[in-house]
Structures are given as C-alpha cells and as structure tokens.
Amino acid sequence: MSFLDVLKPGLFTDRTLFVTGGGSGINLGIARVFAQLGANITICGRTEAKLSSAAAELSSLGAQVCTVVADVRDYAAVAEAFGASEQRFGPVDTVVCGAAGNFVARAEDLSANGFKTVVDIDLLGSFNASRAGFSQLRQSKGCLIFISAAQAYVPFAYQAHVGAAKAGVDALMRNLALEWGVYGIRCNSVAPGPIEGTEGMKRLGEVSGRDTWTSMIPLGRYGTTDEVGAIVAVLASRLGAYVTGAQVLVDGGQGLTGSSAFNQAVAAVLPPTTDGV
Numbered sequence: 001m002s003f004l005d006v007l008k009p010g011l012f013t014d015r016t017l018f019v020t021g022g023g024s025g026i027n028l029g030i031a032r033v034f035a036q037l038g039a040n041i042t043i044c045g046r047t048e049a050k051l052s053s054a055a056a057e058l059s060s061l062g063a064q065v066c067t068v069v070a071d072v073r074d075y076a077a078v079a080e081a082f083g084a085s086e087q088r089f090g091p092v093d094t095v096v097c098g099a100a101g102n103f104v105a106r107a108e109d110l111s112a113n114g115f116k117t118v119v120d121i122d123l124l125g126s127f128n129a130s131r132a133g134f135s136q137l138r139q140s141k142g143c144l145i146f147i148s149a150a151q152a153y154v155p156f157a158y159q160a161h162v163g164a165a166k167a168g169v170d171a172l173m174r175n176l177a178l179e180w181g182v183y184g185i186r187c188n189s190v191a192p193g194p195i196e197g198t199e200g201m202k203r204l205g206e207v208s209g210r211d212t213w214t215s216m217i218p219l220g221r222y223g224t225t226d227e228v229g230a231i232v233a234v235l236a237s238r239l240g241a242y243v244t245g246a247q248v249l250v251d252g253g254q255g256l257t258g259s260s261a262f263n264q265a266v267a268a269v270l271p272p273t274t275d276g277v
Ligand code: COA
Pocket: 100, 101, 102, 103, 104, 105, 109, 110, 111, 112, 113, 114, 115, 117, 118, 199, 200, 201, 203
C-alpha cells in the first residue's frame, strides 16, 4: 500500500516544505512524500551534488524545488536559505530540522571537537533553522518537525555525542512548542527507528551488524522513508492541528526493546579500553 492510497495528492498544494539536510536519507524521503502531495520544496545541505540530484528527483515527482547550499552550523547561511525560499515560494509552512551527523565512537576516544561537531550539527543546527524560519512560520502559522532518535531517551553504547545532541533536540522542541504556541506555530519531533537505505543505519549497522537491529524491532523489519514521511505529513496537515510538543516514534516498536543487543554487538567489535588498568 502507498501513502497515496490514504493521503490526498493535492494535500499540500500551494504550501512549502523546508528541509535541512534534504539532499539524502530520511530527509529526502520526507521531501519525496511532500512532493507527491503537491508541496513546493526547499532543501538545504552541505553538498551541491547531492542537492542537485535530489532536486531532479523531486522535480520529476512534480514539485517546484529550490536548493541552497548551507551548513546548518552557519546561522547566516541558514538565514540566507530561508530568504531564497521565501523569495521563490512565499512564507514556509513546514520546516523539518533533519540535518544530523553520526559515527560510532567510545566516549573515551571521542575528542571534544568530535562531540561538539555532532551537537553543533544536530542541536545548534535545529535551533538555527527554527530561529531563521520563525518569522515565516509566524506568518503561515506553520509547524516545525525535529528529527530525533532513540538515543534521545535510551543510552546506546558509543553514542554519547548523539544521545546528548538528540535529547537536546527534543528539549528544544518542547521549549519552542511552549513559547510559540501563542503564534499558532506547532512543534513536534519524529524519532525514526532503523530505516532502510540511510547513512545513519549504514554507520550503525557496519559496527553492530544489520541482524542485531532487526532482532531489536518488534515488527521484525526496517522501516521505509515513506513511512516516516507519511507521519510527518499527517503532523503537518490539518489532521495534526491539536498536536504540539509531542515526540512521535516511527520505529516498529524498537524503543520498547532498549539498546542492550546493540551494546553487546558493538562491544564485541570495539571492546572497552583496558590500557593502564
Ligand atoms: N570517530 C571519532 N571521532 C570522529 C569520527 C569517528 N568516526 N569522525 C569524526 N570524528 C571527529 C574528528 O576526528 C574531528 O575531531 P578532531 O578535530 O578532534 O580530530 C571531529 O569529529 C570533526 O570531524 P570532521 O570530519 O572535521 O567533521 P565534519 O564536519 O566534516 O563532518 C561528521 C561531520 C563527523 C558528523 C561526518 O561524519 C559527517 O559529515 N556526517 C554526515 C552524515 C551522517 O553522519 N549521516 C548520519 C546521520 S544520522
């Protein structure tokens, strides 16, 4: 079954989606869903080639697409991207703060800059996009969707940087939901579980093995980017009109099983250090 059997193809006609990190993975998947539902799309990211290829795909689905090279850690670049989007499409309706970084590293091996890099991309990047998009969202009474992760609420081994960053993203989401409700701006986060074909799962699966992850999912399979995009679409549509401050898990139940299978698998590959003990 396709989401198009449930959601109307013209659902987002004349509405605009802005996605950070929109050149690939779950973020591009969300843009793909919105493109098929009639939205104009703006994507920003660090790599021009990825943005061009994503734009070609989104255009082939019928969307008007604006691409801007911008690193979410650079507020001025993000603000410029929102300016370019507004010039092309008018005020944005939905902003997805999706740009993220991840690698597997023992906390004792992580440099301060390694920790900061992931916090800057995920957390500061989410603030930058929210802040730069605020005046447009205020005009449209639009919504913000933050891409969170299971690491935000359960510790995963060798993911100290990611857990801290994503927990911060959820805290930011709730704070903005509290402050910006008065402007009609809704803020929610979506925490995808293991999703097929994404860079994040490639990095995590390379160390722990793909089967470890499958064993952690009650529904017994990885999810698809369409399945994440469809929930984002529901939250962004009028169906989500009374939902704000929520963290929505789209994870096949993975959050119910914790992280110990992953922790054991990665510890077998990368055991705790014993130097000097
Ligand atoms: N283990 C430990 N430290 C690592 C690391 C790893 N695998 N990869 C990067 N780092 C550290 C670097 O050593 C550096 O710290 P240092 O200056 O003390 O040496 C710091 O992180 C920054 O690395 P750099 O490569 O300069 O950062 P970047 O901004 O170019 O890239 C990353 C950001 C590191 C997150 C990179 O992996 C990336 O671009 N990821 C995007 C894609 C992605 O992660 N997708 C999954 C999303 S869920």
